Amino acid sequence: MNLILKPAETFRNDYTFSNSDDGILRFPFPFAEDSYMYSVNMEPHVRGGPTRAYDAMFDLDEHYVGDMADRAITLEQDPLRCQVLPHMADAEWDTLELLMESLHTDYPEHFSLTKDGDAWHWINKPLGIDQKFIFGRAETLPYAPFEYITRQVQGDFSVQDQRDGTLYMDGGMITSQADWSLNFDIGMAFHEWHAPVPLAHDSGVFDRALQYLLRLQCGQPVRRLNWTMTANPRLDTSPENYPLWGPEKAAITAENAGHRLCLRVELQTLHRLPRSNAILFGIRGYLIRLEELARVKKWAARMHRVVRDLHPKIAEYKGLARNRDYVVEYFAQFDAGQSLNKGTEPEQDSL
Numbered sequence: 001m002n003l004i005l006k007p008a009e010t011f012r013n014d015y016t017f018s019n020s021d022d023g024i025l026r027f028p029f030p031f032a033e034d035s036y037m038y039s040v041n042m043e044p045h046v047r048g049g050p051t052r053a054y055d056a057m058f059d060l061d062e063h064y065v066g067d068m069a070d071r072a073i074t075l076e077q078d079p080l081r082c083q084v085l086p087h088m089a090d091a092e093w094d095t096l097e098l099l100m101e102s103l104h105t106d107y108p109e110h111f112s113l114t115k116d117g118d119a120w121h122w123i124n125k126p127l128g129i130d131q132k133f134i135f136g137r138a139e140t141l142p143y144a145p146f147e148y149i150t151r152q153v154q155g156d157f158s159v160q161d162q163r164d165g166t167l168y169m170d171g172g173m174i175t176s177q178a179d180w181s182l183n184f185d186i187g188m189a190f191h192e193w194h195a196p197v198p199l200a201h202d203s204g205v206f207d208r209a210l211q212y213l214l215r216l217q218c219g220q221p222v223r224r225l226n227w228t229m230t231a232n233p234r235l236d237t238s239p240e241n242y243p244l245w246g247p248e249k250a251a252i253t254a255e256n257a258g259h260r261l262c263l264r265v266e267l268q269t270l271h272r273l274p275r276s277n278a279i280l281f282g283i284r285g286y287l288i289r290l291e292e293l294a295r296v297k298k299w300a301a302r303m304h305r306v307v308r309d310l311h312p313k314i315a316e317y318k319g320l321a322r323n324r325d326y327v328v329e330y331f332a333q334f335d336a337g338q339s340l341n342k343g344t345e346p347e348q349d350s351l
Helices: 021-025 064-077 086-106 145-150 205-214 239-250 297-308 312-317 324-332
Strands: 082-084 111-116 119-124 129-134 156-163 166-173 222-231 261-272 279-289
Touching: 082 086, 082 145, 086 111, 086 145, 086 156, 086 166, 086 279, 145 156, 145 166, 166 205, 222 239, 261 324, 297 324
Parallel strands: none
Antiparallel strands: 082 166, 111 119, 119 129, 156 166, 156 279, 222 261, 261 279
């Protein structure tokens, strides 16, 4: 798979992040219709989909180097962004194996994994890593196995232990979350960590999702999309750092909304792990400025309709409490009432 990497960009302070034309067209746009309401919306996670963001088991893109540098900064400032409870040791090695094998398969020009029994050799060319270790022996790695490999893969990850008829969030690498805290949620059951989501509980969405996931089989991963709005292309919008990013949301105006407001989409994947029977929950986050998204005609018109008609409680939960009118006004200029096909494909080959 062809992966062209940019030099490191910044996702804080001066915000040098931007999407190339190719980066825009591969974005996983979340709205298949002109309206939005919560749903389970699970589908098999197979390679291939509406854009190239779906072509790998764990998608990497042009922002990989900067993304990983930002993760390292966050972990240096707050090591509790990565925690795994002691009984999840098997899940740590499951995760390492799955991610290494997937990156080796999908990006062989950048990653290499060779095995001689339990003696493994991992090479990550973009980050300059060349590591020999013994699988199953954590002391042969510079970090615990879960932290070691998730420092090298875009997106957040949590591991859920299945017991007592539910799932428990018993570990995670969470440095780019949309306003939730691993340190607060770790050890919580499925319905507990989803408690803040409005409306969905009354409709039974989470009850259905849990029953679906409890039946997830090894080798049959699933995926779904989630989304929110954020000010500036900041990966770390954690509650712990709200004093840093909260004022940025308050500084959005009608004049700067197109450049400073970003649609943040999560391509969420769930994998049953073979040794531990845990579930690895990948939360691959993508950022796109509104002015970048507006270059795709179908997406621009659909954004206008979706945001304009959102239920007020959902709009607030999705980060639009202050800036909804700015988003509607910005995208209204691209919506002439034209008929739009269902689906999330950009329906453009170039910009």
